[in-house]
Amino acid sequence: MSKKLTSRSEDYSKWYNEIVMKADLAENSGVRGMMVIKPYGYAIWEKMQSILDKMFKDTGHENAYFPLLIPKSYFSKEASHVDGFAKECAVVTHYRLKNDENGKGIVVDETAKLEEELIIRPTSETIIWDSYRKWIQSYRDLPLLINQWANVLRWEMRTRLFLRTAEFLWQEGHTAHATKGEAIIEAEKMQGVYATFAEKFMAMPVIKGTKSVNERFAGALETYTIEALMQDGKALQAGTSHFLGQNFAKAFDVKFTSKEGDLDYVWATSWGVSTRLMGALIMTHSDDHGLVLPPELAPIQVVIVPIYKSEEELTAVSAMAHEIMDELKNKDISVKFDDRTTQKPGWKFAEYELKGVPLRIVIGPRDLEKGTVELARRDNLTKTIIEKHTITETIIRTLDEIQESLFDKAHQFRNDHITEVNSFEEFKTVLEEKGGFLSAHWDGSAETEETIKNLTKATIRCIPLDTPSEEGICVFSGKRSKGRVLFAKAY
Amino acid sequence: MSKKLTSRSEDYSKWYNEIVMKADLAENSGVRGMMVIKPYGYAIWEKMQSILDKMFKDTGHENAYFPLLIPKSYFSKEASHVDGFAKECAVVTHYRLKNDENGKGIVVDETAKLEEELIIRPTSETIIWDSYRKWIQSYRDLPLLINQWANVLRWEMRTRLFLRTAEFLWQEGHTAHATKGEAIIEAEKMQGVYATFAEKFMAMPVIKGTKSVNERFAGALETYTIEALMQDGKALQAGTSHFLGQNFAKAFDVKFTSKEGDLDYVWATSWGVSTRLMGALIMTHSDDHGLVLPPELAPIQVVIVPIYKSEEELTAVSAMAHEIMDELKNKDISVKFDDRTTQKPGWKFAEYELKGVPLRIVIGPRDLEKGTVELARRDNLTKTIIEKHTITETIIRTLDEIQESLFDKAHQFRNDHITEVNSFEEFKTVLEEKGGFLSAHWDGSAETEETIKNLTKATIRCIPLDTPSEEGICVFSGKRSKGRVLFAKAY
Numbered sequence: 017m018s019k020k021l022t023s024r025s026e027d028y029s030k031w032y033n034e035i036v037m038k039a040d041l042a043e044n045s046g047v048r049g050m051m052v053i054k055p056y057g058y059a060i061w062e063k064m065q066s067i068l069d070k071m072f073k074d075t076g077h078e079n080a081y082f083p084l085l086i087p088k089s090y091f092s093k094e095a096s097h098v099d100g101f102a103k104e105c106a107v108v109t110h111y112r113l114k115n116d117e118n119g120k121g122i123v124v125d126e127t128a129k130l131e132e133e134l135i136i137r138p139t140s141e142t143i144i145w146d147s148y149r150k151w152i153q154s155y156r157d158l159p160l161l162i163n164q165w166a167n168v169l170r171w172e173m174r175t176r177l178f179l180r181t182a183e184f185l186w187q188e189g190h191t192a193h194a195t196k197g198e199a200i201i202e203a204e205k206m207q208g209v210y211a212t213f214a215e216k217f218m219a220m221p222v223i224k225g226t227k228s229v230n231e232r233f234a235g236a237l238e239t240y241t242i243e244a245l246m247q248d249g250k251a252l253q254a255g256t257s258h259f260l261g262q263n264f265a266k267a268f269d270v271k272f273t274s275k276e277g278d279l280d281y282v283w284a285t286s287w288g289v290s291t292r293l294m295g296a297l298i299m300t301h302s303d304d305h306g307l308v309l310p311p312e313l314a315p316i317q318v319v320i321v322p323i324y325k326s327e328e329e330l331t332a333v334s335a336m337a338h339e340i341m342d343e344l345k346n347k348d349i350s351v352k353f354d355d356r357t358t359q360k361p362g363w364k365f366a367e368y369e370l371k372g373v374p375l376r377i378v379i380g381p382r383d384l385e386k387g388t389v390e391l392a393r394r395d396n397l398t399k400t401i402i403e404k405h406t407i408t409e410t411i412i413r414t415l416d417e418i419q420e421s422l423f424d425k426a427h428q429f430r431n432d433h434i435t436e437v438n439s440f441e442e443f444k445t446v447l448e449e450k451g452g453f454l455s456a457h458w459d460g461s462a463e464t465e466e467t468i469k470n471l472t473k474a475t476i477r478c479i480p481l482d483t484p485s486e487e488g489i490c491v492f493s494g495k496r497s498k499g500r501v502l503f504a505k506a507y
Numbered sequence: 508m509s510k511k512l513t514s515r516s517e518d519y520s521k522w523y524n525e526i527v528m529k530a531d532l533a534e535n536s537g538v539r540g541m542m543v544i545k546p547y548g549y550a551i552w553e554k555m556q557s558i559l560d561k562m563f564k565d566t567g568h569e570n571a572y573f574p575l576l577i578p579k580s581y582f583s584k585e586a587s588h589v590d591g592f593a594k595e596c597a598v599v600t601h602y603r604l605k606n607d608e609n610g611k612g613i614v615v616d617e618t619a620k621l622e623e624e625l626i627i628r629p630t631s632e633t634i635i636w637d638s639y640r641k642w643i644q645s646y647r648d649l650p651l652l653i654n655q656w657a658n659v660l661r662w663e664m665r666t667r668l669f670l671r672t673a674e675f676l677w678q679e680g681h682t683a684h685a686t687k688g689e690a691i692i693e694a695e696k697m698q699g700v701y702a703t704f705a706e707k708f709m710a711m712p713v714i715k716g717t718k719s720v721n722e723r724f725a726g727a728l729e730t731y732t733i734e735a736l737m738q739d740g741k742a743l744q745a746g747t748s749h750f751l752g753q754n755f756a757k758a759f760d761v762k763f764t765s766k767e768g769d770l771d772y773v774w775a776t777s778w779g780v781s782t783r784l785m786g787a788l789i790m791t792h793s794d795d796h797g798l799v800l801p802p803e804l805a806p807i808q809v810v811i812v813p814i815y816k817s818e819e820e821l822t823a824v825s826a827m828a829h830e831i832m833d834e835l836k837n838k839d840i841s842v843k844f845d846d847r848t849t850q851k852p853g854w855k856f857a858e859y860e861l862k863g864v865p866l867r868i869v870i871g872p873r874d875l876e877k878g879t880v881e882l883a884r885r886d887n888l889t890k891t892i893i894e895k896h897t898i899t900e901t902i903i904r905t906l907d908e909i910q911e912s913l914f915d916k917a918h919q920f921r922n923d924h925i926t927e928v929n930s931f932e933e934f935k936t937v938l939e940e941k942g943g944f945l946s947a948h949w950d951g952s953a954e955t956e957e958t959i960k961n962l963t964k965a966t967i968r969c970i971p972l973d974t975p976s977e978e979g980i981c982v983f984s985g986k987r988s989k990g991r992v993l994f995a996k997a998y
Contacts, residue, residue, distance in 0.1 A: 045638065046581065047574045047625065050636050055569035055653065062570065078546035078555060082625075083538045084674050085597070088604070092613045102604040104575070106614050108627070109600045111662040113579070113593040122583045124598050126623055133615055134538065136575075136599070136627075137895055147536065147543050156849060162546065167575055167658065169604040183575050273974065358647060 049182035059404020100234020225478025309373030323380035591725020716969025740942020798863030
């Protein structure tokens with residue numbers, strides 16, 4: 017497989033697909049809309065999982081596991097919820113196969129038909145709240161702070177690796193609280209956790225905001241979101257946290273006795289991020305040479321490539337490489353020494369560029385003489401010669417610099433792509449010519465939002481949390497608006 | 508819920524179910540045969556996962572993720588494999604629900620019927636080998652050493668929490684090799700990893716062996732197993748590793764070019780352990796007071812319970828508790844201080860006994876004066892008074908002692924329950940009166956094995972790896988035998 021990529025300017029979408037395939041992150045399977053996450057891609061996801069899991073536990077959450085299959089009747093109990101998901105549900109109807117009597121091979125055994133169909137979870141509110149009814153009696157049982165790492169399935173018509181797949185991996189937090197206020201604080205807190213994760217570890221700046229009614233999660237009273245901007249000027253919803261009010265408690269009859277002895281329904285939140293973050297990570301930093309990974313999420317942070325002409329030279333270079341490896345490993349830096357003899361150095365350089373390894377050390381015979389090595393940065397493709405005895409400190413410092421620099425670059429790009437627009441003409445022009453977020457006045461009606469979407473494909477990404485109260489005129493309807501919201505085309 | 512358990516001697520099966528429920532490990536869900544793993548149970552599983560995952564990575568394996576759903580046609584490609592699993596497959600036939608026109612609520616949308624049914628994976632050989640065809644061309648691509656953490660589903664008719672559930676969590680390793688020898692070495696190596704995990708971390712002694720042809724995994728040429736013994740004298744298969752020969756490579760046409768340029772099918776293994784291990788862990792060590800956990804897998808290793816009569820006393824006791832906590836946490840010991848005022852000390856003692864916390868520290872006002880604390884061991888229910896300044900070293904030592912002592916006790920029990928039997932009368936008597944493993948000569952025929960199973964419910968658990976070659980007479984048929992095998996009733 018050629019290591020050369022289509023450039024972003026030529027065909028952004030093709031560039032994305034090629035990176036995913038050529039960097040060995042994922043590929044399509046033989047099952048419609050379902051991907052195989054390959055080991056290198058999965059290693060990045062594992063790093064994300066482990067950091068997020070610690071953040072959830074540090075904020076008091078515990079993990080649990082609920083069934084994959086949900087009875088259709090559960091699913092129907094919360095009206096707006098079922099409306100939101102019914103059209104994309106995989107349905108299990110039978111529980112046995114058999115050999116066909118007419119020799120047609122293996123067929124479904126019609127005698128093993130389920131009385132009630134089971135749905136593969138598209139999200140787990142209903143099955144979880146059915147358990148919460150048994151777990152919650154008193155204020156002493158609250159708050160209940162639970163997270164689940166799981167696969168979910170939504171039968172999407174158009175799928176793209178990581179960004180939109182029928183099956184995806186995610187975590188879903190589901191919490192129960194004694195008061196409305198506590199539940200809102202929880203939903204906001206988890207939005208904050210997601211924002212911190214995105215910015216600190218993914219080096220991906222995000223805008224925190226709330227969703228318009230149209231864009232809310234099915235069953236939520238408020239959806240908090242973090243929105244990122246990709247290099248092609250399209251927005252990507254990177255994580256959401258929902259205040260569910262008492263909707264699920266009422267649907268599943270989950271009541272608790274308060275300290276004062278009153279019986280009331282509990283208040284709920286749910287929140288999730290998924291393997292979609294992999295798509296966001298790829299599109300935020302990568303370039304025409306391949307993947308660019310922030311050091312915090314790179315499965316391999318440093319790769320060492322030896323240059324040699326003889327067996328003797330390889331031995332000497334390897335000795336030095338192993339010394340460096342040991343030093344770096346002691347500092348918890350993940351390092352790989354690629355001493356394969358089946359591939360040439362140039363091939364290896366291209367390979368690790370494609371895979372986004374943040375730093376490359378090259379050691380050749382001359383370096384042995386001089387006590388130096390060559391250090392190459394993946395993010396800006398610069399090379400420097402450094403003295404061997406400074407290597408560990410240089411690498412630690414440089415990894416930090418790369419992490420910061422990737423964030424700064426993405427932040428600059430994002431900020432350069434928030435444009436205030438004050439007429440619908442301007443809205444359309446900026447959207448087509450520049451893309452990014454359009455900060456525009458909106459009259460607050462679902463109808464206007466829908467019309468703008470139909471005309472331009474731009475949706476309200478969020479009502480930013482830090483929006484100043486500013487009277488204005490809706491960019492489309494001319495009606496009164498109380499503040500600007502952010503529109504964009506989105507993944 | 509009462510903390511008192513049914514005793515093992517009274518009703519072992521009821522005792523097991525009560526522990527699982529009362530120690531908050533798991534419960535049945537509203538979906539037939541599917542369990543909810545509660546936070547405390549899941550925390551134990553997470554410890555198992557994290558240790559196993561490290562062991563897999565240390566032996567060169569990488570994680571990846573493959574689709575949940577498998578097209579029926581894939582599933583049918585390996586004949587013995589489909590025979591083994593067809594009868595317990597959940598089948599997805601539709602991908603949409605809709606509102607019924609006749610007001611019957613939400614119904615399956617018959618216009619959204621799949622052309623080819625999809626099976627929820629009962630195991631992933633077929634979907635994985637379909638990918639391996641694309642990943643393997645040359646000997647350079649081998650060995651391919653991949654593991655997946657996933658949920659799988661087998662429609663079991665009789666289910667029991669952890670031991671046999673329709674959906675369960677597991678890991679499945681799937682490897683591909685250039686030679687038969689390498690694949691066999693891999694299968695044996697992973698059996699070794701499982702045995703080490705069981706003995707060192709679960710403190711559960713196991714017998715390593717191979718399965719008889721009857722008991723092999725569907726599609727395997729050899730199944731390696733580790734077999735444990737529960738306190739009721741029944742065996743439990745705790746992990747299996749399969750040498751699959753070229754069966755899946757042939758079914759999915761996975762060939763490679765060797766160093767010599769020859770084209771050949773690759774050789775395969777697969778191996779897995781599941782949440783069934785939770786059942787094994789519970790039944791190996793627990794007693795009539797509740798769960799007993801080996802320190803290596805205990806989510807809470809030490810619990811501190813304060814005794815106090817006044818607010819002042821609580822403050823003083825808490826100060827000491829926090830000092831001890833900090834010291835222990837510094838040594839990576841997981842410790843919980845239960846200073847809830849809503850529950851009395853006696854209630855807490857029973858609670859942590861039920862949950863199997865290995866060590867309990869009790870601090871009261873007298874301890875403050877004397878500079879002592881009370882230390883109680885869960886495994887043997889002994890209490891000692893120790894000086895506060897020796898607490899960390901005492902705890903580290905005692906946790907090690909508990910781990911070892913649990914293994915020794917289980918090992919003693921297991922060894923006491925391997926009985927050599929030399930006639931079928933003896934076989935039946937020992938099986939009924941004592942249980943455990945029966946070491947008996949067998950003529951090697953599937954027919955004899957089947958008949959013994961039908962007559963006694965005992966199956967061949969394994970042909971132990973260390974079986975001495977010993978000529979003898981089959982305990983049932985009187986025919987020639989070349990060595991003893993282990994029979995037992997099993998979970």
